[in-house]
Amino acid sequence: EAGVTQFPSHSVIEKGQTVTLRCDPISGHDNLYWYRRVMGKEIKFLLHFVKESKQDESGMPNNRFLAERTGGTYSTLKVQPAELEDSGVYFCASSQAPSYEQYFGPGTRLTVT
Amino acid sequence: LAKTTQPISMDSYEGQEVNITCSHNNIATNDYITWYQQFPSQGPRFIIQGYKTKVTNEVASLFIPADRKSSTLSLPRVSLSDTAVYYCLVGDNFNKFYFGSGTKLNVKP
Numbered sequence: 001e002a003g004v005t006q007f008p009s010h011s012v013i014e015k016g017q018t019v020t021l022r023c024d025p026i027s028g029h030d031n032l033y034w035y036r037r038v039m040g041k042e043i044k045f046l047l048h049f050v051k052e053s054k055q056d057e058s059g060m061p062n063n064r065f066l067a068e069r070t071g072g073t074y075s076t077l078k079v080q081p082a083e084l085e086d087s088g089v090y091f092c093a094s095s096q097a098p099s100y101e102q103y104f105g106p107g108t109r110l111t112v113t
Numbered sequence: 114l115a116k117t118t119q120p121i122s123m124d125s126y127e128g129q130e131v132n133i134t135c136s137h138n139n140i141a142t143n144d145y146i147t148w149y150q151q152f153p154s155q156g157p158r159f160i161i162q163g164y165k166t167k168v169t170n171e172v173a174s175l176f177i178p179a180d181r182k183s184s185t186l187s188l189p190r191v192s193l194s195d196t197a198v199y200y201c202l203v204g205d206n207f208n209k210f211y212f213g214s215g216t217k218l219n220v221k222p
């Protein structure tokens with residue numbers, strides 16, 4: 001069974017540009033999460049989808065970040081416009097109730113120059 | 114939210130048992146203790162979860178004393194491939210994990 005996949009693995013963009021990260025959860029998993037680790041900091045929760053609905057987006061840093069999960073399958077996280085402090089690794093995870101275990105993808109390394 | 118404290122790093126040798134202790138003095142009644150492992154350039158990976166006493170699976174054991182103010186992750190007979198960062202997470206919301214700084218375990222030959 002394929003695990004959580006993320007695309008791209010690495011993205012380098014200039015400040016002010018737009019970037020879209022994609023996450024494909026494990027097939028059948030209703031729960032999808034985004035986390036990120038910015039340089040030197042801890043991994044922080046961004047938001048949680050249940051199917052196509054945003055259940056908790058309390059961790060989203062500001063309105064430059066937009067997450068979507070149309071159709072309840074894959075999810076995208078768009079950063080527009082990107083700022084230098086957005087550089088870091090963005091992780092996606094998925095899970096399926098009643099299991100509490102979150103399966104993480106390998107992450108997308110975003111570098112904003 | 115219960116704050117966790119772990120050693121920043123630990124060294125061990127192949128074949129040894131490694132015990133990583135996490136302090137969580139303010140753990141709440143409904144909180145569970147979860148441990149994740151992370152290798153470089155990978156996402157975190159679930160190891161084990163428990164509420165009290167002892168939990169064991171094919172990878173590790175988790176020891177939780179009666180007061181639950183700390184927990185110890187035990188890795189039996191570590192190998193070089195166990196070199197990773199280990200995170201102790203405490204909470205009752207399995208849909209929103211809080212990762213601390215973790216413990217960087219370095220296994221030497």
